[in-house]
Amino acid sequence: MRYSAKQQASWLRIGVSLCLLLFLVLLPLPKWIQWWQPQWLLLGAIYWSLQAPSRFGVFSAWTVGLLLDCVTEGLFGLNALAMAVIAYFVYLLHHRIRLFPWWQQCFTVFVLVGLYQTLMRVLHSLLGDPVAEGFYYYLSALISGLLWPALRLLSVGSARKTAVFN
Amino acid sequence: MLLSAGLIFADTRHWLDPVHEGAGGFVAALYTTTHFPSVGFEWIQDTWGSRQDLLEDNRHLRAKALATAHRLLKLQALEIENLRLKSLLHVSEQVQGSFKMAEIIGVDPDPFHHEVILNLGSAAGIKVGQPILETHGLLGQITSVSPSVSRALLISDANHAIPVQVNRNGVRAIAVGSGHLDKLYLAYLPETADIRVNDVLVSSGLGGRFPFGYPVARVTLVKHNTGAPFAVVEAKPAASLGQVRYVLVVTQQRSIPIPPPPVVLAPAALAPIPIGTAAATTADSLPTAAPLTALPLSVPSRLDIPASTSVTPKMNNLMPTAPPVLVEKPKSALPPKSHVEAKAKLTEVKTPSSAESPVLNHASTPPSSTLEVESD
Numbered sequence: 001m002r003y004s005a006k007q008q009a010s011w012l013r014i015g016v017s018l019c020l021l022l023f024l025v026l027l028p029l030p031k032w033i034q035w036w037q038p039q040w041l042l043l044g045a046i047y048w049s050l051q052a053p054s055r056f057g058v059f060s061a062w063t064v065g066l067l068l069d070c071v072t073e074g075l076f077g078l079n080a081l082a083m084a085v086i087a088y089f090v091y092l093l094h095h096r097i098r099l100f101p102w103w104q105q106c107f108t109v110f111v112l113v114g115l116y117q118t119l120m121r122v123l124h125s126l127l128g129d130p131v132a133e134g135f136y137y138y139l140s141a142l143i144s145g146l147l148w149p150a151l152r153l154l155s156v157g158s159a160r161k162t163a164v165f166n
Numbered sequence: 167m168l169l170s171a172g173l174i175f176a177d178t179r180h181w182l183d184p185v186h187e188g189a190g191g192f193v194a195a196l197y198t199t200t201h202f203p204s205v206g207f208e209w210i211q212d213t214w215g216s217r218q219d220l221l222e223d224n225r226h227l228r229a230k231a232l233a234t235a236h237r238l239l240k241l242q243a244l245e246i247e248n249l250r251l252k253s254l255l256h257v258s259e260q261v262q263g264s265f266k267m268a269e270i271i272g273v274d275p276d277p278f279h280h281e282v283i284l285n286l287g288s289a290a291g292i293k294v295g296q297p298i299l300e301t302h303g304l305l306g307q308i309t310s311v312s313p314s315v316s317r318a319l320l321i322s323d324a325n326h327a328i329p330v331q332v333n334r335n336g337v338r339a340i341a342v343g344s345g346h347l348d349k350l351y352l353a354y355l356p357e358t359a360d361i362r363v364n365d366v367l368v369s370s371g372l373g374g375r376f377p378f379g380y381p382v383a384r385v386t387l388v389k390h391n392t393g394a395p396f397a398v399v400e401a402k403p404a405a406s407l408g409q410v411r412y413v414l415v416v417t418q419q420r421s422i423p424i425p426p427p428p429v430v431l432a433p434a435a436l437a438p439i440p441i442g443t444a445a446a447t448t449a450d451s452l453p454t455a456a457p458l459t460a461l462p463l464s465v466p467s468r469l470d471i472p473a474s475t476s477v478t479p480k481m482n483n484l485m486p487t488a489p490p491v492l493v494e495k496p497k498s499a500l501p502p503k504s505h506v507e508a509k510a511k512l513t514e515v516k517t518p519s520s521a522e523s524p525v526l527n528h529a530s531t532p533p534s535s536t537l538e539v540e541s542d
Contacts, residue, residue, distance in 0.1 A: 027200060
């Protein structure tokens with residue numbers, strides 16, 4: 001029996017995976033480890049907008065960003081804006097990214113997460129908040145890129161080969 | 167894009183505060199859920215912990231309690247002495263507080279934001295602005311509250327600043343967070359300020375948010391740059407900001423009056439000992455400075471001291487003898503109305519009573535190398 005793409009990226013699957021990623025975000029870890037933590041929710045958003053661009057688009061990513069804003073109790077809309085921008089880029093490039101070999105995908109994800117973090121930094125400094133200095137701010141982007149193949153786990157249990165990881 | 171721009175704009179204008187409050191409950195549920203593993207782990211430890219471990223723990227705690235009780239006894243004597251000296255200084259009230267113990271159930275996911283989530287909220291009487299403490303020192307303050315959880319900003323957050331003073335000599339400064347858990351910066355300290363490595367910084371109580379006298383940090387680096395207006399001073403927070411689990415929230419700070427000194431000695435009859443005569447300023451660098459006498463008289467009437475179990479009502483019983491021969495200088499002896507701004511190297515301030523009481527020392531010590539003496 002074959003599953004259609006729609007079934008594979010059902011809202012249930014998307015919702016559950018994003019909830020799991022949110023719990024990873026909220027794990028109470030020491031601060032120094034947090035610098036090494038990947039941007040879990042952004043990774044999820046990238047994955048789903050690659051996997052099912054017809055379902056999970058810019059607006060969905062925006063909603064996920066808003067959720068992150070709620071959780072961090074920052075200004076509403078900051079993460080949402082940055083996530084929407086990244087989701088838009090992914091939407092533009094999704095045909096190409098799907099064809100990349102895994103290491104090239106990792107690199108693309110690294111660039112996308114780095115772009116997201118740069119955006120957040122620019123937004124924060126525009127609003128007058130203090131921002132972190134130094135390049136270890138981008139450590140998180142690097143780890144996100146390295147962990148990208150692990151997102152294959154999100155398609156666990158579906159019979160069909162994923163569109164993202166070939 | 168426009169939507170989020172609109173949201174950001176609306177939020178900077180505080181139009182969305184009710185929405186934030188609504189989201190608070192949801193976020194509280196999330197953090198409680200993520201906290202669950204550690205609760206479960208603790209339960210397993212409690213239930214299956216071996217008898218040997220528990221006995222060991224018990225013995226350890228009993229020894230600790232004994233040591234604490236011993237220190238408490240000494241503290242009581244000190245407190246009475248403190249009160250007596252304060253009443254001599256005409257300090258009219260002292261701050262008493264009550265504490266609530268809270269548990270840290272989450273940390274902010276952003277590594278640059280030093281915020282923690284506590285398991286008590288407005289239902290337990292937590293309010294925005296209340297300071298939180300740990301056994302070794304100040305941790306931070308409450309910044310937002312929902313019914314069941316609250317959020318506290320740590321002193322090391324780059325958005326946080328706390329008024330402090332050097333315990334040794336009362337030099338005041340502002341400790342600004344750096345974004346690193348083990349570092350604070352002291353802002354706007356002049357090159358000539360008397361501050362050294364290993365000086366203990368305590369909260370100064372200025373601003374009324376943090377109570378006076380809690381250890382905040384220890385100075386780790388003092389760097390003087392010739393030509394720069396301010397010295398570069400770094401300090402390490404006294405509290406272990408990254409490791410605590412249980413904290414104290416100071417839920418109530420109310421001022422209670424201290425009665426005036428029981429016996430007033432006639433100042434004219436006795437040889438007046440000037441309290442707080444500051445031999446501080448070097449004469450050559452400050453030729454026009456008026457003598458800095460009788461500073462204690464111009465001390466603000468409200469000094470914050472650590473919250474404590476106060477013994478104020480019984481004070482007269484505890485002071486059977488006449489107070490020591492510390493006599494206020496009469497007001498007429500004050501220097502003429504002058505407003506002196508002295509930028510001078512601060513040396514030790516010698517007051518007759520400085521050896522006996524840190525409070526007096528604090529009161530009579532000029533705040534920093536910029537002195538403002540205003541007499542009335």
